[in-house]
Amino acid sequence: MKVNQTIFDELWNGEKNICFFVCSGKSFWVVDEKYNFTLDAEKDYRAYLDAGSISQEQYELACKAFRGGVLKMTADNFPKYLHDSSEKILSSHDLQDFIGADAEVFKRVEHYYQTGEGLTPDVYKRANVISSRFPSFYINFDRKIFMHMDDVRVHEDLVEPGWTAENADFSFLIPASERYWVVAGNDYWKLRFV
Structure with a gap:
């Protein structure tokens, strides 16, 4: 997939989201309309x-x-979805510099968390632009786990019985090697909670 400003705009506008999938021991980053992450x-x-x-x-x-x-969507037909959505699959190369890491914004957000001093509107917006490029969905077919951070909809109601499904922070489930939001030791995931 070629990442460009259009993709960033669609993520910022909420038209698209990112999901981390796990199926048959392999992981995939996919950018798609969020309704396509419904199981x-x-x-x-x-x-x-x-x-x-x-x-x-x-x-x-x-x-x-x-x-x-x-x-x-099941583990059996997930490959068909991937094949039909191949232009939406992000590679590790695509994710390099994906978030637009900004050390000054990170520093100001950390200062805000530590002191409670407010953020300027510009820093607040920049933090939210960066966090719009983080995944909002996690689907693990191997372990039957569906998690999301989309507060607009109750996606967890649309899974089959036997799945763990909830609206919660799933960052702990992402392998360290896949956390593209950790840049130069700074974990930008915390910008999501500004």
């Missing part, structure tokens, strides 16, 4: 149908069209 979209469409928000025909069309026909 069971059929539950969503069924709720719209039951509420009368969509017709039976609209329901059937939506189920066929969603995510290239991968309505319920």
Whole structure:
């Protein structure tokens, strides 16, 4: 995937998000529309149908069209999703300098956490721009774990039984070698909580 300003703008605007996937012992970074990180979209469409928000025909069309026909994402059909979304896969090369690390912003945020002194609007915005480039979703098919940090929607309701699913910080689950937000010893993940 070629990372460019359009991708950064879509992340900043919330049109897209980043997910860290684990499947068959391999990990993948994917940038996509956040609704594509839903594991069971059929539950969503069924709720719209039951509420009368969509017709039976609209329901059937939506189920066929969603995510290239991968309505319920599983470990078995995840490779199809990846293949169909190959232009959305981020490589470790793509992630180099991805966050736009800013040592001055980091220093000011740390000072804020330590002293409580407010941040200027410019520093606050810059911290949020940087944190918009962090993953908001974690899906581990091997361990059946779905976590997200998207407070706009209750994604955890759209997983199959037997999964651990919650809205919580999942950074501890990301291997140290994959944490592209750690730059020169500075863990920029803390900017997410400003």
